[in-house]
Amino acid sequence: MYVAKPLTPIVVETGSRGRVTLRHLTLGTLKSLGELEKEGRSDVDFMVTALHLHIVDPDITLSEFRGWSRVDLDQIGRVWAADSQGFNQELLGSDVPGAFVAAYRSAPGKWAEGFRTIAKSALEEGFRTIARSALDALTEQRRVFTQQLIELAPGITAFQDHIAELIRPVLKTLDELPAQMRDAHGKLAQHGWYMDPELPFPVLWYLADLIADGRAVDAHDVLVSHFRDHAEAIERRLVAAFPHRSRIIAAAFRAHARKEYELSIPVLLTQADGVTVDLFGKQLFTKKAGGLAKHLQALAVDSIEAAFLYPLVTPSPISASFDERGPDFKGLNRHQVLHGEATDYATEDNGLKAISLVNWVAWVGRESTAAMQRS
Secondary structure: OOOOOOOOOEEEEEOOOEEEEEOOOOHHHHHHHHHHHHOOOOHHHHHHHHHHHHEEEOOOOHHHHHOOOHHHHHHHHHHHHHOOOOOOOOOOOOOHHHHHHHHHHHHHHHHHHHHHHHHHOHHHHOHHHHHHHHOOOOHHHHHHHHHHHHHHHHHHHHHHOOOOHHHOOOOOOOOOHHHHHHHHHHHHHOOOOOOOOOOOOOHHHHHHHHHHOOOHHHHHHHHHHHHHHHHHHHHHHHHHHOHHHHHHHHHHHHHHHOOOHHHHHHHHHHHHHHHHHHHHOOOOOOOOOOOHHHHHHOOOOOOHHHHHHHHHHOOOHHHOOHHHHOOOOOOOOHHHHHOOOOOOOOOHHHHHHHHHHHHHHHHHHHHHHHHHHHO
16 A cells, blocks of 8 residues: 655755755644734744744754844745745745745745646546556655655645635635635545644645545545554654643554554544643533534634634534434444444554544644634
8 A cells, every 4th residue: 555755855955054954834834824924024034934934954943043144044945935845936036035925925826827737637637546556666656656746735725716714814805715624624524534734735625625526535545644654743742742641642552553443543532532621621522512612603703723623513423423323324433432332443544533633633722722822
């Protein structure tokens, strides 16, 4: 089976600081850029802060990074912005910070424009065709397939000609954006999956559109590969974020690694419940008053936080009640697992879905908490 490899880092050779390695634009960092723009930063400060959010190596503080020469900062900005995992735009002219901000603001239009070309070529072949060609491939073939996905990602959002609520400051006039984002997350949740914010953000719409096009199996394969490949990284983040739960979380991930899904899945589901209480003070899937749905009702309908919370409160297989499941129900269901009704849940796919759930709950909860502190 195809296993996705980590995304290629963006490497910049600077004149006086040597090699600098940066990561790709993600759902999380894009949200941070939106916050920076709201703060009215100068072009230089916006660019420097945005680049610092993505620096992997060297380990450097924002204050130290600000002290680098303008030549080096401009070089890093040019390379990162031009990369397909950044803004996918060249920064022209001598005013690099100004061009960087302009690239950020114009990125949605560029993605939409690029998609029309992509749709006539690679996407017409279908994701399944590309994936099947890599099933029995060696390392180099897997690398090529991963790169194809990366190159497609910047344009995928244009399936519905809209970008997410995350870049709403860029497209303020598009009232449809919150609904588009909720719809994309909702489609994943209907198949038991929750987005990893570390994925390049346009992948959300790519996966949702695969599902909408009747190609849910293809979306499923992408998510299985991603969460299988990144399970250890997710475990490290969860353990660091919730030290009082670290022993339980680590034990669940060890059981998953040993393929003891009978043990890992119930524990992961209970930890998703516990993390929700830790971060929101509310129960995750309860249908009684006072649950997470009530927290959502207190948020503005078109807010980022509301769009993030939507897949956790909308009816989905994992939260379905007895009446909602029906006699032919199949899928990972929290009640069936934790109350001993299901005996056939112990699969790797369900284990990865449980990982995706606790990972999303933890990230959304931290984002929501941070938003309340800012306000």
